[in-house]
Amino acid sequence: MLRAAGVGRGDEVVVPAFGNVEVAGAVVLAGAQPVFADVDPLTYCLDPDAVEAVVTARTAAVVVVHRFGRPAEVGRLREAGRRHGVLVLEQGESETPHDEIAQRRERAAFLDGRLRGVRTPDGGVGHTYQQYVVRVPGNGRSDRDAFARALRSRAIECRAPVRTPSHRLPEFRQCVALPETERAVDETLALPVDASLTKRDMQHIVAACNALGGLMRVAS
Structure with missing residues (x-):
């Protein structure tokens, strides 16, 4: 897409650092x-405000990435692109059958209504829950990782969706301040919502998270 749009040497392209190394x-x-x-x-x-803050005369494009099945604010980003004369490109996520999306949404709604002690995802219009990503309270990565280990010890599959932001990788290292990106890397955890999970599985996830979340709220 970038080459087809004429983007090349001497141009800058605004991208997220939260995952999406590709x-x-x-x-x-x-x-x-x-x-x-x-x-x-x-x-x-x-x-969108952070994007506008880094646009320069050399900016040729912005690549918008939809994350975890939650659509980005494309309307606002396109408005910003028009104001600055910058091309806005979108990277979508893999196509998922409608019945599978419906099952994920059903499981996500179950978790939304019952989880305590973790911050549940912002639903947003059109969220397909390719990943159900919560925020773990406490003191950042160490508490998130301890929370994840405790869940795994209870046979609950979970993982940190992004371990290292792109701007911290050797091949892209830049000295930039991205506080929300850094916090998201340290606090986020993806919980299972796939279609194979039974109601008992979902209740087990809720019970384990709520017990651990309650303890972490007291500790913090």
Whole structure:
């Protein structure tokens, strides 16, 4: 997409640093320079205000990435692109059958209504819950990782969706302030919502998270 749009050497392209290493890599392959902007703490997609803050005369494009099945604020980002004369491109997520999306949403709604002690995802219009990502309270990565280990000890599969943001990787290292990205990397945890989970499985997830979340609230 970047090459077809004429993006190349001497250009800058605004991208998220929260995951999506392949996006920054594609910018480099096109001969351009990736510029990282911060994410919105609710959607984990590019924050339109943060994007505008890093746009320069060399900015040729913005690559919008939809995260975890939650659509980005494309309307606001396109408005910003028009104001600055910058191309806005979208990277979608893999297509999922409608029945599978419906089952994920059903399980996500079950968790939304019962989880305590973790911050549940911002639903948003059109969320497909490719991942159900919560925030773990406490003191950042150490508490999130301890929470994850405790869940795994109870046979609950979970994982940190992003371990290292792109701007901290050797091949893209930049000295930029991305506070929401850093917090998201340290606090987020993806819980299972796949269609194979039974109601008993979902109740087990809720009971385990609520017990641990309650303890962590007291500790913090």
